[in-house]
Amino acid sequence: MRLNVPVLGVEEAAAVAEVLASGYLTQGPRTAEFERLVAAKAGVAYAFATSSATTGLHLALHALGVGPGDEVVIPDFSFPATANAVVETGATPVFVDIDLDTFNIDATLIEAAITPRTKAIMPVHAFGLCADMDAINAVAAAHGLPVLEDAACALAGSYRGRQAGSLGTAGVYSFHPRKVITTGEGGMITTSDPELADRLRVLRAHGAVRGELYMEFVDAGYNYRLSDVHAAIGVVQMSRLDGIVEQRRARARVLDGLLADVEGARVPVVPEGIEPTYQSYVVLLDQGIDRDEVIRSMARRDVETTLGTYGMHLQPYFRDRFGIGDALLPNSTRAHRQALTLPLYEQLDERDLELVRDALVASIAESRGR
Structure with missing residues (x-):
């Protein structure tokens, strides 16, 4: 059983074929x-x-x-791309511990992480569950800082009636195949700030502004555009988005029930007023359970699983460069070692989810018996 399977059909293939036939392959109308x-x-x-x-x-x-x-304030528990983006600007990521219930940045710790060098706060919506954005925005406003949402997993997720990606100064989604919808590879920046939008438009395409006959280069920009081939898939995927998310939520409810009495595994915690996407269904195993052995044991039972995500301070590059100890990030350290991602996607039926539960129970018991 795979960890995730994208929802794709003949419509996506037809959309790509239409773009190929048009000859307009780079960024364009799609x-x-x-x-x-x-x-x-x-x-x-x-x-x-x-x-x-x-x-x-x-x-x-x-x-x-x-x-x-x-400096940019970020949660320590995230895929390293969050910190890599900061490092690639020449800035320093400042790692903050998480709330172990939600796996999101602990908003009560952000204030202490802000220094005169802080230029932005970048919360991550872990596994498609929005961070506590009202609290985060309040701290940011008090210090005059922009908030950039790493909403990679959270397209169609909501926080108190507002969509992920609209909750800060700007947001960024991912369309990697493990995300809710996919374009193969791709992302999207969202904002309602017109000045920021103007700057993004120029920087994305080599720093160029197009004139009547040719382009003028007004900044040192990047080639970060998405092709029409990828975007054509995205257009079709957007028509599937609401249905995909509802199916993921429905299966998460089933898994919640199946796992409620499983000793040693805590199901995802969803605070009131937040609607997650369940890009990943992540349980937290009790201390004393060897999470990595559970992954191996479930693989032997033909159920693919993986860790939740990474405590970045535990990764060699960040550990060696920034030297942050476990004691400063205890929740992120525990989540890195004890969080487990289970299969969840709409192609799974209730019997499949029961097999996931049975494999988890057996694997936890096997791990404890070692």
Whole structure:
């Protein structure tokens, strides 16, 4: 049983074939259509498709003025692309511990992480569950800082009635195949700030402004565009988005029930007023259970699983460069070692989910018996 399977059909193939037949393969009309659809879903004024969420984060940070000597406050528990985007601007990521219930940045710890060098706050919506954005925005406003949402997993997720990607100064989605919808590779920056939008538009395409006959290069930009081939897939995927998310939520409810009495595994915690996407269904195993052995044991039972995500301070590059100890990030350290991602996607039926439960129970018991 796979960890995730994208929802794709003949419509995506036909959309790609249409683009190939047109001969217009780079950023063009399908990309513009994809951007309009995402902006409308997010409830923002502007959306800019990028070659990945990582390039989107880097581009957004650059457009916000983040550069050498600056600091960006981020959660420690995330895929390293979050911190990599900061490092690639020349700035320093400042790692903050998480709330172990939600796996999101602990908003009560952000204030202490802010220094005169802080240029932005970048929360991550872990596994498609929005961070506590009202609290985060309040701290940011008090210090005059922009908030960039790493909403890679959270397209169609909501926080108190507002869409992920519309909750800060800007947001960034991912369309990697493990995300809710996919374009193969791709990302999207969202914002309602017109000045930021103007800067993103220029920086995304080599720093160029197109005139009547040719382009004029007004900045040192990037080639972070998304092709019409990828965007054509995205347009079709957007028509599937609401159904995919509802199916994921329905299966998460089933798994919640199946796992409620499983000793040693805590099901995902969802605070009131937040609607997650369940991009990943992540349980937290009790201390004393060897999570890595559970992964191996479930694989032997033909059920693919993986860790939740990474405590970045435990990864060699960040550990060696920034030297942050486990004691400063206890929740992230525990989540890195004890969080487990289970299969969840709409192609799974209730019997499949029961098999996931049975494999988890047996694997936990096997791990404890070692």
